[in-house]
Amino acid sequence: MPKYILIIGACGQIGTELTLTLREKYGSEYVIASDIREGNEDLMQSGPFEILDATNYDALEEVIAYYEISEVYLMAAMLSATAEKFPMRAWNLNMNTLFNVLNLAKEKKIDKIFWPSSIAVFGPNTPKDDTPQNTIMEPSTVYGISKQSGERWCEYYFKKFDVDVRSIRYPGLISWKTMPGGGTTDYAVEIYHKALSEGSYTCFLEEDTKLPMMFMDDAIRATLQIMEAPSENIKERSAYNLAAMSFTPKEMAKNIKAVIPEFEMGYEPDFRQEIANSWPSSIDDSSAQKDWNWKAEFDLEKTTETMLENLKNRV
Numbered sequence: 001m002p003k004y005i006l007i008i009g010a011c012g013q014i015g016t017e018l019t020l021t022l023r024e025k026y027g028s029e030y031v032i033a034s035d036i037r038e039g040n041e042d043l044m045q046s047g048p049f050e051i052l053d054a055t056n057y058d059a060l061e062e063v064i065a066y067y068e069i070s071e072v073y074l075m076a077a078m079l080s081a082t083a084e085k086f087p088m089r090a091w092n093l094n095m096n097t098l099f100n101v102l103n104l105a106k107e108k109k110i111d112k113i114f115w116p117s118s119i120a121v122f123g124p125n126t127p128k129d130d131t132p133q134n135t136i137m138e139p140s141t142v143y144g145i146s147k148q149s150g151e152r153w154c155e156y157y158f159k160k161f162d163v164d165v166r167s168i169r170y171p172g173l174i175s176w177k178t179m180p181g182g183g184t185t186d187y188a189v190e191i192y193h194k195a196l197s198e199g200s201y202t203c204f205l206e207e208d209t210k211l212p213m214m215f216m217d218d219a220i221r222a223t224l225q226i227m228e229a230p231s232e233n234i235k236e237r238s239a240y241n242l243a244a245m246s247f248t249p250k251e252m253a254k255n256i257k258a259v260i261p262e263f264e265m266g267y268e269p270d271f272r273q274e275i276a277n278s279w280p281s282s283i284d285d286s287s288a289q290k291d292w293n294w295k296a297e298f299d300l301e302k303t304t305e306t307m308l309e310n311l312k313n314r315v
């Protein structure tokens with residue numbers, strides 16, 4: 001029996017690439033994309049699409065029944081930088097969409113859920129280097145508070161109601177197909193666009209702010225891998241730490257300069273610096289490695305090479 005998959009927030013930075021990859025793997029007609037807005041041409045032309053506000057339980061239930069959906073990837077959320085500006089909207093969106101999907105699984109209307117968490121679940125009191133899977137978590141941002149609460153609820157629904165929900169704490173994600181949606185690591189995507197179009201970039205973080213990052217192909221591969229793993233292998237029902245590389249804006253600029261020697265980097269830190277200061281510098285993802293064989297493939301050099309190669313034709 002083929003399974004039908006619903007992606008919520010399919011037009012975003014991750015949702016777009018996730019939808020295209022799932023369609024390639026399972027067949028376009030089995031992967032339903034949904035969002036409150038239309039996405040880019042690649043996405044819109046690749047298969048079925050529904051305008052859907054996932055905060056509306058009845059509308060969500062209707063789409064799930066109509067397409068006989070068994071798996072949901074919930075990618076809709078308000079990200080870290082935007083959430084600081086609209087705290088209540090962020091809380092309502094991030095939590096209500098999660099509760100809607102968890103409750104549909106509790107009611108046995110869907111079988112499996114992917115819901116992404118973030119390194120934002122950690123806070124200023126968390127060990128910064130090689131942050132362990134289980135450690136102090138005192139998030140100091142609206143976004144981080146919503147993600148940490150989400151993790152607790154996922155584990156609760158798994159234990160109480162046997163809901164098969166799986167999650168990853170994504171680091172900052174770097175991609176060329178879509179732009180990022182209002183996070184604190186957005187600089188690591190913008191920098192490549194500006195390097196090609198203007199030869200310079202002014203970074204909104206200080207030069208020595210080291211953060212965990214990942215190239216999108218790795219993030220998508222991890223997402224498919226955790227969803228395909230046998231249920232008994234998923235030992236963490238809150239969310240898994242996931243790592244690939246960690247670097248500072250200064251290191252990234254140096255890396256780009258090696259390819260584009262005339263590239264110049266300036267620094268004008270803004271409110272996002274405080275968010276970044278509260279996050280880890282590097283992540284220990286040994287649990288993901290052990291439980292479902294996770295291994296990253298992209299380092300900074302390979303990321304820069306791939307980003308510049310693909311963006312060259314677009315900018």
Ligand SMILES: NC(=O)c1ccc[n+]([C@@H]2O[C@H](COP(=O)([O-])OP(=O)(O)OC[C@H]3O[C@@H](n4cnc5c(N)ncnc54)[C@H](O)[C@@H]3O)[C@@H](O)[C@H]2O)c1
Pocket residue numbers: 008009010011012013014015034035036037052053054055074075076077078079093116117118119169170171172173174179180181182183185
């Ligand atoms: N991009 C990153 O670096 C990163 C890092 C860690 C975690 N995450 C998490 O991954 C998920 C996806 O992130 P992203 O970067 O693709 O975000 P994004 O902002 O690029 O995309 C989110 C999408 O959700 C849609 N959306 C908003 N409200 C909606 C609603 N009510 N109903 C349906 N859709 C709605 C938006 O239109 C948008 O297309 C989020 O949960 C985010 O917190 C992302």
